[in-house]
Amino acid sequence: MAEFEPQIIAFCCNWCTYAAADLAGTSRVQYPANVRIVRVMCSGMVNPIYVLKAFEGGADGVLIAGCHLSDCHYIDGPTKCDAAVDKMRRMLHVLGIEDGRLRREMVAASEGVFFAKVIREMVEELKKLGPSPFKAKMEAPA
Amino acid sequence: MEEIRTGVYICHCGLNIAGTVNVDEVAKYVGTLPDVVISRNYRYMCSDPGQDLIKKDIKQLNLNRIVVASCSPRMHELTFRKTVETGGLNPYLYEHANIREHCSWVHSDRKLATNKAKDLLRAAVMRVRHHEPLVVREVPLNPNVLIIGGGIAGMQAALDIANGHQQVYLVEREPSIGGRMAQIDRTFPTLDCSECILTPKMSDTGHHPFIELLAYSEVEEVSGSIGNFKVKVRKKARYVDEIKCVGCGDCEEACPRSAPSEYEMGMATRGMAYIPFAQAIPNIATIDKREERPCKAACKEACPIHMNVLGYACLIKEGKFAEAYEVIRRTNPLPAVCGRVCYAPCQEACNRGQFDEHIAIRELKRFAADHEIKLGKAKAVPVEKTKEEPVAIVGSGPAGLACAYDLVKQGYPVTVFEAGPEAGGLLRWGIPEYRLPKEMLNNDISYIQDMGAELKTNTPVKDLAEVFDQGYKAVFLATGAGMSQRMGIPGENSQGVFHSLDFLKQVNYGVEIKVGSKLAVIGGGNAAVDAARVARRLGVEDITIVYRRSREEMPAMPSEVEEMEHEGVKIQFLAAPVRVLSDKQCVTGIECIRMEMGEPDASGRRRPVPVKGSEFTIEVDNVIMAIGQSVDKDMLPDGLTYTDWGTLSVDPITLETNVDGVFAGGDVVSGPADVIAAIAAGKRAACSIDAYLKGEQFVPEEDGKVEKLSEEEVASVKERYASQERVGISKLEPQKRVGGFEEVEQTYSPEEAREEAGRCLASLIEGCFECGECKRICEARAVDFAQTDQTIELEVGTIIVATGYDQFDPSVIPQYGYGRLENVITGLEFERLSCAAGPTEGKILLKDGRQPESVALVHCVGSRDKNYHEYCSRVCCMYALKYAHLAKELADADVYQFYIDMRCFGEGYEEFYQRCSEEGVNFIRGKVAKVTDEAITDEEKGKLIVVSEDTLLGKMVRVPVDMVVLCSALEARSDADNVARLLSINRRADGFFLERHVKLDPVATPTEGIFICGCCEAPRDIPDTVAQAEATAGKALSLISKGTVTLEAAISTVDESICHGCGRCEEICIFSAPKVADKDGKLVSSINEALCKGCGSCAVVCPTGAVSIRHFTQDEILAQVSALTEAQ
DSSP: OOOOOOOEEEEEETTTHHHHHHHHHHTTOOOOTTEEEEEESOGGGOOHHHHHHHHHTTOSEEEEEEOOTTTOTTSSHHHHHHHHHHHHHHHHHHTTOOGGGEEEEEOOTTOHHHHHHHHHHHHHHHHHHOSOHHHHHHHSOO | OOOOOEEEEEEOTTTTTTTTSOHHHHHHHHTTSTTEEEEEEESOTTSHHHHHHHHHHHHHHTOOEEEEEESOHHHHHHHHHHHHHHTTSOTTSEEEEEOIIIIITTOOOHHHHHHHHHHHHHHHHHHHTTOOOOOOOEEEOOOOEEEEOOSHHHHHHHHHHHHTTOOEEEEOSSSSSOHHHHHOSEETTTTEEHHHHHHHHHHHHHHOTTEEEEOSEEEEEEEEETTEEEEEEEEOOOSBOTTTOOOOOHHHHHOSOEEEOTTTTTSSEEESEEOSSTTOSSOOOEEOBOSOOSSOOHHHHHSTTOOOHHHHHHHHHTTOHHHHHHHHHHHOSOHHHHHHHOOOHHHHHOGGGGTSOOOOHHHHHHHHHHHHHHTTOOOOOOOOOOOOOOEEEEOOSHHHHHHHHHHHHTTOOEEEEOSSSSSOTHHHHTSOTTTSOHHHHHHHHHHHHHHTOEEEOSOOOOOHHHHHHTTOSEEEEOOOOOEEOOOOOTTTTSBTEEEHHHHHHHHHTTOOOOOOSEEEEEOOSHHHHHHHHHHHHTTOOEEEEEOSSOGGGOOSOHHHHHHHHHTTOEEEOSEEEEEEEEETTEEEEEEEEEEEEEEEOTTSSEEEEEOTTOOEEEEOSEEEEOSOEEOOGGGSOSSOOBOTTSSBOOOTTTOBOSSTTEEEOSHHHHOSOOHHHHHHHHHHHHHHHHHHHHTOOOOOOOOOOOOOOOHHHHHHHHHHSOOOOOOOOOBOOHHHHHTSOOOSBOOOOHHHHHHHHTTOSGGGSSBOOOOOHHHHHOTTOOBOTTOOOEEEEEEESEEEEOOOEEEOOGGGSGGGOBTTBTTEEEHHHHHHHHSTTSTTTTOOOOTTSOOOSEEEEEEEESSSOTTSOOSOOSSHHHHHHHHHHHHHHHHOOEEEEEESOOOOOSTTHHHHHHHHHHTTOEEEESOEEEEEOOOSSGGGTTSEEEEEEETTTTEEEEEEESEEEEEEOEEEOTTHHHHHHHHTOOBOTTSSBOOSBTTTBTTBOSSTTEEEOGGGTSOOOHHHHHHHHHHHHHHHHHHHHHOEEEOOSSOEEEOTTTOOOOOHHHHHOTTOOEEEEEETTEEEEEEOTTTOOOOOHHHHHOSSSOEEETTSOHHHHHHHHHHHHTTO
16 A cells, blocks of 8 residues: 655745745755645735635645745735635634644745755645545545 | 647756656646647757747647746746747746756656656646736836945946936935945055045046935835836935035034044044045035934023033033133133133023023033143144234223134234233222132133234223224224212212222232221122122121112122122111211211112112111221222223213124224123123124124124923923932132132032033933034034935836945954954954054054054954854955055064965955965964963963964964954845835845846846845955946846836736725735726726736735736636646
8 A cells, every 4th residue: 555645735925935946946955746836926815715726626735835024025925824824724624624734834035945844844744644634525425 | 719729848958857757758648638739848948949849839730828847937937938929929828837946856756756747737738728818018117226325336336327328316324425445445456545446436426417416315115116116215414504515524623522433433433513534425514413402502592602511511521621621712712710700691591400400500611711721731822813904902801802812813913902000801900819810810811812912001092093093904992881980979088988999909909908897888789799708808897788779689699699698798788878977087987778669760670769767877987889880981082972871882783883993892882791791792893893804794693592491391301311419619618718818619620520511411412412513613604403304205217226234243252352352353443444544544553552563364253154154255365365465564563364265266366365475474274263362371461362273283273463353244234124125125044135046147136126236235345346236237227228117917907897896905905006996886996007016915805706816817726726636
């Protein structure tokens, strides 16, 4: 039986976190291949519906990562994102999805190594949590 | 619905992608996806042939969507959008998948990487189907450029752009441009004098017709975006009129306060009014006023000559007594005199008096004068006679002396004519010795003579024509009011009756006067009190003052009356003499009558009225009449007109009499007044005479208002400061006093003076306290304390940041001893030492003034250090070599250079290193562990010991030296984060500003239209800084040349059919792009496309989904997410 490999959908902001992931790439920092990045212009652009869609599709974990508070290209995106993530957590709780599956991070453009660390940590966490409860629901007979 | 025809191109990127991802497999897989017409893989998609593939396919295969999977879109999304556009498609019908940075470079497992690449491509293919063509709009670019920072980087960029005939606004925070390069002495490797190569650029920048220089200004607010920035600049008040100021520096010399000079790295001081360095541009002064003083300086306004009390008080407080005396002497011709006898209206007005007790200002003035006189330092320097017209002054009392003082200072030849045997007037023969010792008076008078005023005693002047014949061009009459008034009562001419002024004169001249044992003095003014106290000292024990009004109305100084009563003199109030009784022509008594207060008389005071039948007699041996003084017309020349009160009539403004060229002032014009009023008149006459001789109209200085503190202001002073009693002065005991004429009041000790001066409210604040010395001395009349900060609004299209660096403060490394061991200094401090225009005039000196015999240079302080900055500061190896060379050249010192590496990368750098090595510098390879003054051996005593590893020898070494120079790191400015926030640019982890791409775009930032150059981006030397500055100029000029800016197309849009105008988008947007307004009767939101940045927050909060972000619509992202999770 193959070991469970969690899938992570990561919403990364163009200016900071996406750039950090790029930097991890140029620096050849290796990390698990479980993550799929969706580029957004700002972490404040992440609509709760995207997160729900990700879990609906069977993702085991979602990462929302953007700039640090004082670095946002659009000034206060991170604050707006935090407010939205609050709402998301409540929604996920209602749906029976564990809190540890949604991770909110702030990763600056120069923090390539940190980005890789976050992915590694998330993969470990999700391996412990196991497959998303949604997956079971999807596979259950209609 | 349009048929989607997608072309997909997978790049190998050589082996970068293909080495890990199976590109064939991926291409094949992609070919199976919906709407994919063609799926290719190719070695280098970004190359010309690669791009041609796409263009050909678009035409031949009628493609309407393109996907490229390669490196990061941050690298090549724009490249391929352009390719697509050239191929005939809207550039937004393109999607980019990152399978290099996010895939092949970070995953080593081929299978996993290939699977991931497939997922990413599937997501891109599913997303691109939802892309819409977007119109890319161009807007005009404002050609003005804002440059923040006026160092070499800012100036160079400014000059390049200005030479291209585009308008530059250069904002510099400091009072002058020049930056760090202005502080540097010589530059490596050529050892050019830094100022010499810098000042031509500074001058060009200051005068360029296309550069508007906003010095002493800061950027407060920036809004808008590339092509259209709106900038608010705060121009700080210098309190100096920029147009009038000529940069002479007189204000700085006159200023009584000082602060450490920022330019000299704290190794010298500057005034609160100052010009930072000689070559400053703009070459105008700045007044460093930081807060409002807590008092109104009422002292200065109340003083008839507007003495700068706060100026000399603060100098006394700091122990600078000679400077305090100098400040006093700038205004007051008779400091030792005024410090004793002035009635001090300043003290009454002192605002501190509203808080606790007024400052003992007169005592402070006296202290300063006495101190300098005692040290023998109160000696005048003769003033050069620069004017041709001699002036004659008649009368050497305070008015005449003051006029002489001010005229001599202006370079006029002055002669003072005095009818009596000695100069001084009433000061000498009216005021007794115990109040004003002759020694002190003589000092003040001889000072004026030493300045160059000629004094002719025993020379009365009665004929004005004769004076003019002798060549004098103007005359000042200051003969005073020295005639005692007669009462006109019977017996007044009896023997034993004196008139006060005659009495005092005789005593002062040492003439023996026969007095009995009982004496009465008629009158209540200072002359009466002086007469009574003098009589007491002549041995008369029973003295009564007879005064016709009450105590409150006595004109004499209350302190004098008090002392007089301590000495045993009695006072009969509300009594007046009727007749003098005598027997055989000798006085036996005076008959007096009681008075009561009636209606006010002409002077406004209530008239005393005799009470009928209340006569009484006082037995006395002598009577002294001291009821008033008047002008003795016999002393004055003929032909003058007089007022009704018998005083000389003069023009109230010019002080000129009816005779052309003849002026008058003092008691002879005002009637008996006080010393300071006479001095004020003399000073005014000097100005008036100067104007008269120049043929100009005399415009007197306007007097300010004596202001009191309001209740709130007093309350705020009480809150801020602790109450403190006035420091008292000691006086001779009454018994001791009457035995002789020794001075009654003693002066302060230096400690007491400093303490009392420390109570002055104005001196309690930091910075300029508006003492006005600069204003007085400025010939250009450029000082303006009413100035306020100005806000200037600018519109620019591009912004260049050139804010420079700060020097790392090594005091956070305690083992190096900076801040604790006085001869441990930093690089910039060494620059100031070696600079010929610096605080030591180019001599390398230790803090005690000796030259160092040995100097240690410590590399990498704060740099290449995990605890502080990991980066290398790039320039320190080179400047350390420079210091090694200079230490040898200027101080002939032994040099020990503690290095880790020698980084000599630039043009001429390695050669410079060789040259310095040949000069005999001792290189020690090792990181210095500590600098200590704890000696172990005799050789180390009194030295600084540098303890370091010597890696080449493989052991620790201790090297004793005299001076240690720490090559301190260059770090980002302490307020770099404020600047970053203001401009919406980012900083790197090391604190410097983030460039768009380290190698390929080093002067741009991720923020469009904002460029960075010089050390604000990273430590660098001057050649590289200049190159970067010119690069940013190129960037700006390129944008200006194109003239337009491409607006971001991926911005917000509103579907008005679903929008119901709730306003949540308007509320959340920080750029004010959405606005809800009535449109055809319906409230809907609309987006200002110039302001919207496409961040997406509005779409998240929109409850109906009316707002969406073009190119990042819900459909697009949901399609992408679904596609990614499809594998699950």
